[in-house]
Amino acid sequence: MSVSKKIVLLGHFGVGKSSLLRRFVENTFSENYMVTIGVHIMKKEVAVENDAVTLIIWDVEGTDDFTKYRSSYLMGASSFIYVFDATRAITYSDLKYNLNHINEKFRGIPVHVVGNKVDLVDENDLLKELEAQEIKHSYLSSAKTGKNVELLFQDIAAQLVTHAQ
Amino acid sequence: MHNKDVSKQFLDNRHQLVTVSSELKVVESDNVIFYLDKGSDITEFHPFFYTLTTIFDELETSHRFFCIQIEFLGKRRYIDIQTKKSIENQEVYVFIEDMTEHYKNVHQIKQVRNESIIQFNVVQELNNQLEVQRGFKNKFLANVSHEIRTPLNSIKGFLNVLKVSEVSKEQLDIINIVQDSSDTLVTILDDLLDISKIEAGRLEIKNRRFDFKSFIDVLRKTYALRAQEKRLDFDFEIGENIPNFLVGDRLRINQILINLLENALRYTHQGSIKLNISTSSRNLRRIPITFEIIDTGIGIAPENLERIFESFTQLEKRGLFGGSGLGLSIVKQLTGLMESELEVKSVEGEGSSFNFTLTLGVSHDQKSKIERDSVPLIALPDKEIKGKKKKKKRILYGEDIEVNQLLMTKLMADHGGYSLDIAKNGEWVIEYLERYPYDLLLLDLTMPVMDGFDAATVIRNHSNKQIRKIPIIALTARTTQEEKELAKEAGINAFLIKPLDQKALFETIDRLLNRYKKKKQEED
Numbered sequence: 001m002s003v004s005k006k007i008v009l010l011g012h013f014g015v016g017k018s019s020l021l022r023r024f025v026e027n028t029f030s031e032n033y034m035v036t037i038g039v040h041i042m043k044k045e046v047a048v049e050n051d052a053v054t055l056i057i058w059d060v061e062g063t064d065d066f067t068k069y070r071s072s073y074l075m076g077a078s079s080f081i082y083v084f085d086a087t088r089a090i091t092y093s094d095l096k097y098n099l100n101h102i103n104e105k106f107r108g109i110p111v112h113v114v115g116n117k118v119d120l121v122d123e124n125d126l127l128k129e130l131e132a133q134e135i136k137h138s139y140l141s142s143a144k145t146g147k148n149v150e151l152l153f154q155d156i157a158a159q160l161v162t163h164a165q
Numbered sequence: 166m167h168n169k170d171v172s173k174q175f176l177d178n179r180h181q182l183v184t185v186s187s188e189l190k191v192v193e194s195d196n197v198i199f200y201l202d203k204g205s206d207i208t209e210f211h212p213f214f215y216t217l218t219t220i221f222d223e224l225e226t227s228h229r230f231f232c233i234q235i236e237f238l239g240k241r242r243y244i245d246i247q248t249k250k251s252i253e254n255q256e257v258y259v260f261i262e263d264m265t266e267h268y269k270n271v272h273q274i275k276q277v278r279n280e281s282i283i284q285f286n287v288v289q290e291l292n293n294q295l296e297v298q299r300g301f302k303n304k305f306l307a308n309v310s311h312e313i314r315t316p317l318n319s320i321k322g323f324l325n326v327l328k329v330s331e332v333s334k335e336q337l338d339i340i341n342i343v344q345d346s347s348d349t350l351v352t353i354l355d356d357l358l359d360i361s362k363i364e365a366g367r368l369e370i371k372n373r374r375f376d377f378k379s380f381i382d383v384l385r386k387t388y389a390l391r392a393q394e395k396r397l398d399f400d401f402e403i404g405e406n407i408p409n410f411l412v413g414d415r416l417r418i419n420q421i422l423i424n425l426l427e428n429a430l431r432y433t434h435q436g437s438i439k440l441n442i443s444t445s446s447r448n449l450r451r452i453p454i455t456f457e458i459i460d461t462g463i464g465i466a467p468e469n470l471e472r473i474f475e476s477f478t479q480l481e482k483r484g485l486f487g488g489s490g491l492g493l494s495i496v497k498q499l500t501g502l503m504e505s506e507l508e509v510k511s512v513e514g515e516g517s518s519f520n521f522t523l524t525l526g527v528s529h530d531q532k533s534k535i536e537r538d539s540v541p542l543i544a545l546p547d548k549e550i551k552g553k554k555k556k557k558k559r560i561l562y563g564e565d566i567e568v569n570q571l572l573m574t575k576l577m578a579d580h581g582g583y584s585l586d587i588a589k590n591g592e593w594v595i596e597y598l599e600r601y602p603y604d605l606l607l608l609d610l611t612m613p614v615m616d617g618f619d620a621a622t623v624i625r626n627h628s629n630k631q632i633r634k635i636p637i638i639a640l641t642a643r644t645t646q647e648e649k650e651l652a653k654e655a656g657i658n659a660f661l662i663k664p665l666d667q668k669a670l671f672e673t674i675d676r677l678l679n680r681y682k683k684k685k686q687e688e689d
Binding site for chain 2: 004006013014033034035036037038039040041042043056061062070072073075076087088089090091
């Protein structure tokens with residue numbers, strides 16, 4: 001059985017959403033920051049046990065105000081990935097507020113919180129900071145080193161297959 | 166409606182109309198922008214079109230998608246897409262508009278904007294981290310200072326006591342050495358605290374009228390003697406047109422000059438040290454005064470000239486001659502706080518010259534001496550002044566540390582003008598005050614059970630007027646401005662820092678007792 005599922009990457013600009021996508025789909029990484037405007041869409045088929053899921057991943061232009069996201073970009077999503085930059089507290093200081101907005105607008109759609117660029121910080125310090133701000137994260141990743149990138153999408157794919165069944 | 170008819174509505178080659186079936190196959194396309202085979206799966210052309218599945222399921226018949234990035238024939242294009250569902254044919258019309266030129270411009274603007282915001286965020290993060298580190302450092306310094314000052318207080322105090330007891334010449338030499346070392350420790354502690362205060366923006370310049378000429382004269386005499394001890398010449402010049410009384414921060418000017426003169430002494434082994442003070446102005450309100458300290462010492466290499474102002478910097482060779490490496494950093498920062506700039510010129514092996522210009526106020530009163538200058542530095546006990554025995558003033562001392570209790574007992578016994586009782590915490594202080602009449606309270610701020618701040622607050626709100634009005638002097642190793650202000654708020658009249666300066670202690674006691682006596686007489 002093969003299904004296709006839409007996943008949307010959300011978060012402030014410059015947090016590494018496009019880099020995570022490129023690392024996952026093309027296994028490439030560039031240090032140069034290239035702004036995403038509008039939306040860039042890529043797909044990849046992921047095997048989950050005997051099944052295959054085609055992940056249609058929407059890399060949406062970053063913003064700090066989630067109420068400004070175009071609803072056409074988010075409609076039909078099976079899962080959201082909320083990416084923040086572990087080196088810039090400002091990209092997760094409003095996380096709870098933005099999560100509330102997404103959860104209210106898209107009830108029942110899972111949101112996976114990912115702290116990216118962990119290769120640039122002391123993970124223990126970051127964990128303490130997140131704990132202090134009561135931020136629950138799903139993964140700490142690095143698009144640069146590839147840390148947890150494959151695992152993130154694999155887990156989401158597995159969750160979507162289970163959910164579809 | 167046929168594609169041709171619809172495409173007639175558009176006048177250039179930036180628009181394309183595609184009809185897609187519910188199985189996501191291309192039914193028809195005018196291929197103006199992209200080439201799409203009839204019957205091909207449109208999702209194979211681009212994954213965006215998977216979204217059409219959702220559109221078939223939606224009740225709404227029309228949707229707009231802006232700025233979709235599509236790679237086509239090796240080029241990136243930005244397109245807007247509008248979809249319209251045909252219910253009767255179970256098809257979707259897809260209107261594609263090529264907006265590449267427009268969005269490329271938007272992209273450029275956003276690239277610059279986002280990069281600068283990210284850069285700003287990064288700088289902000291670094292600043293925040295520095296602030297946290299600085300706060301930690303300042304707290305650490307304040308705590309360390311407190312911990313060191315307490316034992317240092319007893320070392321310095323007992324050295325004074327030992328010095329006036331019967332000791333041999335050899336023992337006196339040793340006491341003097343230990344005393345010098347404790348003085349150095351106190352200076353280092355003060356320097357460390359000053360640095361942290363300046364960095365935290367908590368050091369204020371307090372401008373007051375002072376006798377500039379007398380102040381400089383004391384410095385001149387001190388350093389002429391110090392230079393002589395090192396067999397160096399000490400040259401001194403002061404402009405005749407400099408007024409006697411100026412308005413400025415005497416304490417900080419003194420600190421700057423002492424640091425620069427000590428520095429010159431430390432690094433000069435032959436020749437001379439010179440202090441020049443001059444002004445080019447005869448203004449009656451504010452005058453610029455230039456201070457210049459010139460030595461014939463070891464000098465500084467040009468590449469090291471900037472580094473000497475960093476905290477804890479002692480150039481390799483210079484480090485051999487002692488010092489904490491904080492002096493010049495403090496001087497640089499203090500002159501900055503007084504809106505001046507410290508300049509240094511130096512030739513390695515020949516000597517250095519430091520100079521700065523302070524703009525100081527000129528006091529309108531150039532004749533009268535400050536009243537307190539005429540008061541002897543150490544007030545003599547009443548019994549010696551009057552020549553007859555007087556009733557001793559009764560002092561209560563709130564202090565939990567035994568060695569400090571012992572030291573104060575000894576100081577009071579040697580002075581002879583006061584009788585002393587000791588209470589080991591704030592609660593005992595209150596208890597004693599309620600039981601016996603006291604003339605003055607000496608209060609340690611850090612005590613168990615009830616600390617000095619709380620005790621002072623209780624005293625100032627006491628129902629008994631005698632207790633409520635008692636003069637209180639805080640004796641403490643706590644040195645921050647915040648703590649001084651807290652003490653003031655709690656109703657404490659004076660604040661003395663440990664290690665205690667014996668002279669200052671008795672001076673303050675006398676001053677407060679006199680003030681209290683005068684007030685009482687006025688009330689009566």
